[in-house]
Amino acid sequence: MASSVIKEVFKVTSDAANVPFNYTLIELGVTDFSKDDVDSILLYQLTENSQLLQPFDYLNASYERYEKQRRLNKNLIASDKAISGLFENIDKLIVGYGLVTFQVEDFAINGNFTNYIKNIVTRSNDYTNFLSHIIRRAIVEDSLLEFLNNFFPVLLNYLTGQLESFDLNDSNIYNNVIEIFELFVNYKPVASIFTQINTFYPHYSCQANEFEKKTLLGPLLALSPLASNVALRNYGDNLERSKQQTKIIHESLQTEHKVVVDRLFFIMDKIIRGSLESRTGVISYWSQIVNKNHLRRGEHASQAKLASNAFMTNIALILIKFSQPFLDVSYKKIDKIDVNYFNNLNLYIDLSNETRLNSDFKEADEFYDKNKKDDENCKPNFISDCFFLTLTYLHYGIGGTILFDEKITTQIKRIKEEVERVKKVSNLNPLLNNFINLQVKNLEKSLSLTSSLKSSLQGFFSHRYIQLEIFDFVCGASTFLMRVIDPSHQFPSKAFDLPLIPDQIGFENVDNAEYLRSKAPIPFKYYPEFVVEGLINYTQSITKFANSPLFQNPRLSSFVELGTTILRCPELVSNPHLKGKLVQVLSIGALPLMDNSPGFMIPIFENNDLVRKNLLYALLDFYVIVEKTGSSSQFYDKFNARYSISIILEELYYKIPMYKKQLIWQSKNNPDFFIRFIARMLNDLTFLLDEGLTNLSEVHNVSNQLNNSTATDTNDSNIQDLQGRLAAAQRQAKSSCGLAAKSMTLFQIYTKDIPAAFASAELVDRLASMLNYNLESLVGPKCGGLKVKDPEQYSFNPKELLEALCTVYINLSDESEFISAVARDTRSFNKDLFIRAINILGKKTGLVSDDFCNALFDFARKAQERKDSEEEEDLEYGDVPDEFLDPLMYTIMKDPVTLPASRVNIDRSTIKAHLLSDSTDPFNRMPLKLEDVIPNDELKQRILEFKNGKKKEKANA
Template sequence: MMPDLFELGIDGTLQLARCLSASALDPTSSITFGLSGPSTSFYSCLCDELLSQDPGSFESVIADTVSHFTKSLSKCDTVLDGGGGSIEGGIDGGGMVIVSGLKELCSHKKAAACLTRVPSFLLPAEGSEKSKERVTPPVPTLPPGASAQQQRFFRMVQAMSAGRSGYLRRSGPALEKDTLLGLVLRIGLPMENPAVSSSFQNAASRTMKDVKQGIEGMRRQLRIYQDKCNELVRALVTAGADARGQVMNWIIDALLVNIGADAMRPDRSKVSNAQTLLNLAVVLLKLCEPFISDEKKSALINPGFASFAEGHGGVFITMGDNAVPRLAENPVMPSEPYKPKNSFIPQCFFFTARALHLSVVSGSSYHMGILRQVNNTAWQLRQRNENAQSDPNFNHILSMQYANEVSLLAPEMIADTLRFLNLTARFLVRIDDSQLALMPEHFVDDICDLTTFISRVEPKTMQGLDLGNIFKMVVKLLSPKYAHTVRNYNLRAKLGDVLYEVYLPPNVDGSSSVPRSVSCDPLTGGQPYLLSDASAQETLAPSLLLLYGEVEHTGYYEKMSHRAHIAALLKYLWESTEHRNAFRRITQNKESFIKFANGIMNETNSLIASVMEKLPEIRRVQVQMANPQQWAALPEEQRETITSRHEENERDVERALPLCNKTLQMLGYLNTDDDIRNLFLLEEMCSRLVNMLLHVLTKLVGSKGLELKVDNPENYNFRPKEMLRDLCAIFASFSSAHEFQVECAKSGYYNTDLMTKSVKTCRKLNLLTGESMELFESLAEKVKTASKHVGDDDALVADAPDEFLDPLMCTFMKDPVLLPTSGTVIDRSTIMQHLLNDPVDPFNRKPLTVDMIIPATELKEKMENWLEEKRSAMSTQGV
């Protein structure tokens, strides 16, 4: 076609692009509308005619038409932009209109296939020369007439761009700047865009109703755009095997070049922006919709895909720097070839899971950081008696929070995500153990992170959703059988957190806002999953006891939070008849239970020591600050030091006391069971239990108890009356046990005045009633009797030979044993207690286990003979 002869044909492909885009505004008069269906439309007939005359020209026309769409898309940054119609060769309308035009172009399957073959559809192949080329973007310049806010933003962008070295042709930035689907998916409502964040100016002084209206208005526009993106991608994947293969290749590229998007601080010269990845996840979630709720179709998800490198293209690689960790350590790779009944469903499932990890999961972690920053800034302003509403920094952070919530917390996306996570959980529960071991670890990690995140920040969106499979997965993976499969202690701790945050019924622990329907099983008449699930009844109680010890490895502050959650769950299970048999079975494994009980006492001792040390310090500073003249007289630097230390003490106490309270409660209710109580009375446990209880009692009702009377104790979760009640109830439950009475008599913390005062306080405050009060009151007299026997025993062994004395405790040994690693003889109770905390010989630090200990039978016989002679001698003397 000669341009000078047919002038109107010069911009024919641009006119075609504009006509296709116009379909979004008036579908019935568009060129893609046909009275008898799309195949009878003018556009379809045009495509068929071009194909019949010259297939090469058809390819050229489609490629040129796509280039106009690409050029216009590059001018759009958000769904709020007006589009590229004002530029030469542009298309009128914003991103939604342009993407609608692309979708209409794909209404003809041959045209859709052509679109996937244009050179800009895929990134350069990995390892190619072009993939190594570097693009250096120009430094942005300030537009004329820019507002003050725009000027600040451009200065920030210029500063950020100054140190950049550009990006590679095969990278995250290249994906969204140079490929068609990247240009489509990069458009949204990114929080850092001034057009978005400026919508929430002066956020602190606006009503929540006003803010929510702004968020909902933006979400409506974003949803319309994302729906168009979904339609475009669906048109491409249904255009034939070749087109579908190209789309999957693009998705593989997108996931590979964004491998670093899950980092705490992603390198923006290597990865795409968060909106691109979020839109990719949304599109993939929609591709999964047909099989998410269809069990027959979801059964076609073949677990072998994760190990089929040719299929996933390296997305789930197991070697090298970009390796994706598996659930089990060194799992056995499958020997059978990957032969799925359906190849598309596994692709969609596994790629969606990976996309969620790189987008929504990473975004949720980032958003929690913003929320912490908002809360911390507000707290600092309150401490300085400053007005948050007028503080520019606080308003800026709050506006970023609201701007981020527009995309990240869109209700439909959250619901789709939760449904997909429930499908993933069902898949993980049903596959066999060898296949489970090969699954990417982040599948389970992401389920935990996202369900807990949503339960905390947007629990209402969970209403009406079935998350029963997630519960089943958590119970399965927490069970002792899978402790070696899920080997990551942090991940196991998260599984426990999911039970607490999502499945502990609302109001049980006074904190959850999750709808009750989420924690209850509709198939059992609305009973909580924690009580009605058969697997939970069998394994959950021992699983949680095991987990209580395992979270020791998660970090000092983290373990306190995890253990507080576990303690609340155990209390709920203990109060149900459905789990009582499981608790009874726990006592059959004496060694495991002793480890758990030892962990409880270690934790309580540590927490009590910390709290009882810091509460008096908090009290002293409160008194000091309550005197304005005295406080003002101190140098400013000293005041700052005192305040900083005071705030640190407050935070530590706030973290420690919830677990401290729950641990005491747990000791109380567990020891109402005779079998469990008998385990606490074992030699290696009883003395530690007594000393711990008496230590706390001394702090609460002893001579320095007034030092604990801080202002506003509820702010620190400090409830001394409840703590004393729980403590005295434990004393009451053990008061009849001879072993407990003897250890009280031996303890350096025990004195008669302390016990008398405790009994009076209990009666005065009515903390204990009935039989419990009588048992507690009777303990003092029983300890007095035990003290006489202890004194007699001490007198009996006062001149015992050194070989009869424990080398660590300097006490007369009851059951001497030989440590083969050092050749030392020590009392069994002493070494057993030591090995609970440190599995080494205390005399040479060599590894030592209980089964290595050798009874010192000859020495024990010698000691018994010596004791018999002493008793006979004392009897003869009439002592």
């Protein structure tokens, strides 16, 4: 019995006269083999049998045959101790030698670790059982780390060096490799020392782009549809595919990716739960990766020198899964995240070059040096490490992928234009065809790759399941940041009130960065900016993709609460560009949906208590503050932010009556604040209308020149110059007219319900002159210069703009100060312009009613009467001494004040209007506050005496 089992298990025989196929003749001087011969047989086979090309494969096959024999003879094993001992000995020796073959490479003849690994990777299912027993033996014999160090580094080398590629394109290989890792880490002793395996950590000189090739987990963590080979294989063959075909490819890869990420998380979870050392090791490993990849958010960084999008996004997704238990909707574990995390010694995350939310580097370093936790027992817990590392990966991992997507979109456009350009050159010069064809081929190859990568990014960001998990983290992180902002750090279990510091009435602190910084809450002000930027960048970007996780998401209110708080409390975040992105997200949520139902954030704006109380003031305040962004392009930066704010304000005004009431209340009870807001609106509208109409006139003129030149001019450079000027004018006209149209809408809305605010002394003259000037542009003698082909492409509808301007006149027609301001605008006011506007809007187009026309005519009549009256009054005064005239407006001052630095006398309303936009003395640019101006009562009295004297002279004449 024993001999037959041994012969069958090891495929050996001692009968020289009868050697079956695939059997080995072993002469031990006995006819039959016994238990004592097993060791000798194995030694011979492994060390002397030159025909045995795959020693480990032989042992594995022997173990399979052993188990088959064990099943066949289970009854005999149970009843016969000798047979039982035989089987135990075979088991022990096969597994033992299996372990030895991975301890001493040249122990067996033809021994080769790489060949063993190759076979295991190719047919992992065939080896799973045998490997399991070897792992258990290594654990028992306390040689586990030695075994792992001989197994996994070789596996890494095989995957990155000898395999042609290791990615999702070969499902058999990558599935087998994942199975191998799953098998090993399922054993807790393996998981507990996994980070001790050679090549788990990178060499200190490892570059940012080498982690996925030179570290043990690298190849696994890079398994993603975002890998370039996978993108090209799936999307590159048919760039002209239909939307349905693209959708099918997306869904297939999305399903595969989800399974892969879940399996990778299983592996990482086992390692992290293995031991404190392995948990710390994984966090350290991921930290090293992200610390060397901060340039992924750099504008001009070389992608080839950085970790891939596939690698970084997968790690981010795994970290997000780890964060789910303590950021669920119950927030029962949110207090486990350390609010003062960055005070700890030996942080994993490198903050040395990180911009802070509202402090400079020196102030932040001094704070941390003073408040560092130096007690060893105060080390951060895993939850805190995991949470803040996830925030870091959201910004540099997924955020870097978002930035790559933006860049590659531009790159694709550029390559397509280059292909067209090169083809045109080919048509002009056939002699260069061979060279040009090669150039076109290379360009088309590049286009295929970049277009494939773009498609893979679309597939990734439209994968609702994965994006929901990411956005759940965004919402959970938003709630935690609200907890940090909360002075008592008890949110969300206990609400807190906004604003954190009293609202400042007056102009001196509107743009005072130092003042706001001094009031910023601790420790929030010292947090790295990326903790907020990552959330905003992701949320802004994901709204562009199908199946956005923001839609129909009950957790969205958490993000909107954070956004409202940041806008309401300007001391929290100093970076206006982040706030600009934030209002863009809120504006998308405010816009009506395709079925014309309210925007998906409107219910939150209406029903969330914190948002409802603070959003309007926050938007109005940021509208003013965004005037200065600190960049060289700040003059233009503000328009995009204000455009987004205008969208939200309009939707709030029409969709939620409560916000209309709040606006009217602010205009009456907080006039300085509200007038400051209107002043910024007026500045923008004045510039945008002027810029837009000027560029439309340029489009008109250049188009005519171009038409004439095309017919008569043979000079290509002249034509190209005109084409360049036309494109620039078209681009600027489209931008300015679109922004102006939105601002004009707000003027129509607000002048109807809050007319008094627009007739204030600080604003009324500028408003009147702006309206008069643009009315003249639209219906005056030069209006023909605004005629362009297809005006809709510039968001320019002259009749609608004319109606809007006239509506503002009518809305303010009961305000006496406004009528006077329109009348005294000697540059542009002309009653005939109103008559022409009435003819265009009423008789020619029928856009407005008779009542509208009558109201506009009545206003023009009153303005003309006021003009005649004031001209008569001016004649009464005759020559006015220069000292009585306002130096900017050239009108007689009513309330003269003296400016403290320049000592210039100026009317109070004039300097107040100036300070709405600029907090400096207009004559010497020194800082100036309204309360610092000095009333000049003596001059005021002399002006009154002058006026009274002139009136007496007239009466006596």
